Amino acid sequence: MERTLDVGRGLDQVVVGEVVDLARVEGSDHLFLARVRGGDEEPLDVVCGAGNLFVGALVPWARPGTTLPSGLEIGRRKIRGVVSNGMLCAADEVGLGSDHEGILLLPPGDAGAGLPLSDLYPEDTVYELEILSNRADCLSHWGVRENWPRCSIARCASPTSA
Incomplete structure (x- = not known):
């Protein structure tokens, strides 16, 4: 981040x-x-x-x-x-x-x-990310979400498939 x-x-x-x-x-x-x-x-x-x-x-x-x-x-x-x-x-x-x-x-x-x-314009926080090309796992929302805990942000629940 x-x-x-x-x-x-x-x-x-x-x-x-x-x-x-x-x-x-x-x-x-x-x-x-x-x-x-x-x-x-x-x-x-x-x-x-x-x-x-x-x-x-x-x-x-x-x-x-x-x-x-x-x-x-x-x-x-x-x-x-x-x-x-x-x-x-x-x-x-x-x-x-x-x-x-x-x-x-x-x-x-x-x-x-x-x-x-x-x-x-309610209070909010914007996280600015710089995704490098060697981190293909972060080139999607899901990949960014998986790496979020490393940035000390709470872990999100995994989506369920229908």
């Missing part, structure tokens, strides 16, 4: 936000002011530099007081004279990948505004 990745840890404070309005920040060529709704409360303004936002987008929203999985504490900040209520997050900022090209866009229909992101 090359490494393990913890996925979905610390996402209970990040919520699904719906972008209800989007405008450029005055005096900036790359910043946007997004009005974001996170449930039943009134929408709040969030300043964002990502160009992939659009009205109706569902996005991870770290509201003021949130601590991201990286340990970064999110607060209310003034950016170019505009108060930003938290941060809209890219995949790498919430530990759901390495992409930082734009805000993580959540699939429509899977979540409603205000839902904790941990409900969409």
Whole structure:
């Protein structure tokens, strides 16, 4: 086993936000002011530099007081004279990948505004394996399962034939 990745840890404070309005920040060529709704409360303004936002987008929203999985504490900040209520997050900022090209866009229909992101992405562990060509016994799921106990992971039950 090359490494393990913890996925979905610390996402209970990040919520699904719906972008209800989007405008450029005055005096900036790359910043946007997004009005974001996170449930039943009134929408709040969030300043964002990502160009992939659009009205109706569902996005991870770290509201003021949130601590991201990286340990970064999110607060209310003034950016170019505009108060930003938290941060809209890219995949790498919430530990759901390495992409930082734009805000993580959540699939429509899977979540409603205000839902904790941990409900969409529950905690899990990903095991990254590097199977070498001299280990033909590990080139199938069954072979990997048989070798799992050597990696100090509990033994699985053998399948039964019908």
